[in-house]
Amino acid sequence: MLSTLYKFPFAFAIVYYGVIPLGYLTKWWTTDDKMKGNSTILVTGGAGYVGSHTVVELLNNNYSVIAIDNLVNCYSNGQNEKPESLKRVEKITGETVTFYNVDIRDREALDKIFKLHKIDSVIHFAALKAVGESVQIPLTYYQNNIAGSSTLFEVMAKNGVKSLVFSSSATVYGNPQFLPITEEHPTGQGCTNPYGKTKYFVEEILKDVCASDADWKVVLLRYFNPVGAHESGLIGEDPSGVPNNLMPYISQVAVGRREKLTVFGSDYRTPDGTGVRDYIHISDLAVGHLKALEKMLDPSFASWKAYNLGTGRGYSVLEMVKAFAEASGKQIKYELAARREGDVAACYADATLAKNELNWTATRDIKDMCKDTWKWQKTNPKGFQKS
Ligand SMILES: NC(=O)c1ccc[n+]([C@@H]2O[C@H](COP(=O)([O-])OP(=O)(O)OC[C@H]3O[C@@H](n4cnc5c(N)ncnc54)[C@H](O)[C@@H]3O)[C@@H](O)[C@H]2O)c1
Numbered sequence: 001m002l003s004t005l006y007k008f009p010f011a012f013a014i015v016y017y018g019v020i021p022l023g024y025l026t027k028w029w030t031t032d033d034k035m036k037g038n039s040t041i042l043v044t045g046g047a048g049y050v051g052s053h054t055v056v057e058l059l060n061n062n063y064s065v066i067a068i069d070n071l072v073n074c075y076s077n078g079q080n081e082k083p084e085s086l087k088r089v090e091k092i093t094g095e096t097v098t099f100y101n102v103d104i105r106d107r108e109a110l111d112k113i114f115k116l117h118k119i120d121s122v123i124h125f126a127a128l129k130a131v132g133e134s135v136q137i138p139l140t141y142y143q144n145n146i147a148g149s150s151t152l153f154e155v156m157a158k159n160g161v162k163s164l165v166f167s168s169s170a171t172v173y174g175n176p177q178f179l180p181i182t183e184e185h186p187t188g189q190g191c192t193n194p195y196g197k198t199k200y201f202v203e204e205i206l207k208d209v210c211a212s213d214a215d216w217k218v219v220l221l222r223y224f225n226p227v228g229a230h231e232s233g234l235i236g237e238d239p240s241g242v243p244n245n246l247m248p249y250i251s252q253v254a255v256g257r258r259e260k261l262t263v264f265g266s267d268y269r270t271p272d273g274t275g276v277r278d279y280i281h282i283s284d285l286a287v288g289h290l291k292a293l294e295k296m297l298d299p300s301f302a303s304w305k306a307y308n309l310g311t312g313r314g315y316s317v318l319e320m321v322k323a324f325a326e327a328s329g330k331q332i333k334y335e336l337a338a339r340r341e342g343d344v345a346a347c348y349a350d351a352t353l354a355k356n357e358l359n360w361t362a363t364r365d366i367k368d369m370c371k372d373t374w375k376w377q378k379t380n381p382k383g384f385q386k387s
């Protein structure tokens, strides 16, 4: 049966998927994943903010990419349309992205993809990520992020694919007990919201999976605060509704979509009283995933390992406002307000381990982060949706 599948992927696709946009079939029919130099990577949540930027780096580095996404948090012209972010990725790279509108909780659909393609590794981004929303609808978050991840891992194991990079977050460290935060910092204890807990729980699941089967290789990447956009200005962060995070809020003030920024807290024990974070350019973050894939090919790499991805340098809210005003030439109106519940005063990484073991270090500074965000925002004031 399997050999038939590989010989006749076209027919298989029609039988199992019914109506599929012709482009995808053409891709299956004409492109042998192995024709490219590097390996084939399944990217879950590939149409999202971090996913799309990582797909650019993968394609630029000769990997073949199979992207899946259920479109819950990305813009598409229709259920059978490739998401706009991935169309833009194709424009940037000149390469085609194979895309499936699939939910990671859909075991059968996932299994078919693993059987259609010879997948070498998985980069797992797909998740719901709004902290406030996760407090309102925790079961949805546990179902999507934990049950979804566990289904994905089961399908991977069944198909003999046991190499994974997981999108984790500095949120697993909770309220920092020391700064800068190293990977040795305790995790899980201070996770105060369901979203943060899902990151911690999935990390724990993966550690157990590695302990049970020595064939698994897992890299947990703990992101600090990803910001910025691809230097082309073609892809970037596209939050729906009012942005929760600082950088997209500032850029929407600059472009005139919002009147002013509310600065949450000016009485923290930080140099100017506002919260300090380790902002990292999204393209640097994306490169970190390629370094993680390379690391897992090292014969000495076994089981799992966690790495911080940050710059190691913290910036306050007011420093970010100033840097963005300089990059955009726009005045950023703001007002000082009370602290936001759940916020910590300061959080920044010790990224030495990633430097030493992944040969990765952030290369873009705060000016690049603001310049690229502004380029994306001013050329796409409404994000990917054109009108
Ligand atoms: N952006 C950040 O600030 C940040 C920080 C730390 C960690 N992370 C993690 O990085 C990953 C990517 O984040 P992002 O900022 O790109 O978010 P995003 O929402 O832009 O991308 C996630 C993508 O996953 C898709 N998705 C969600 N649930 C799915 C499901 N069940 N099946 C298939 N697709 C699904 C969404 O449609 C979306 O396109 C997430 O796991 C997130 O928790 C993000």
Ligand SMILES: CC(=O)N[C@H]1[C@@H](OP(=O)(O)OP(=O)(O)OC[C@H]2O[C@@H](n3ccc(=O)[nH]c3=O)[C@H](O)[C@@H]2O)O[C@H](CO)[C@H](O)[C@@H]1O
Binding pocket: 129, 131, 132, 169, 171, 196, 224, 225, 226, 244, 245, 246, 247, 249, 261, 262, 263, 264, 265, 274, 275, 276, 277, 317, 340, 342, 343
């Ligand atoms: C509690 C919370 O949401 N945590 C998430 C948020 O971390 P952070 O809270 O670190 O990121 P953020 O961008 O929401 O906030 C950064 C800093 O800006 C401040 N700020 C933010 C928005 C605003 O309108 N005004 C303002 O002053 C905020 O108080 C903090 O000091 O985002 C991260 C990704 O980037 C992770 O997803 C975290 O889990």
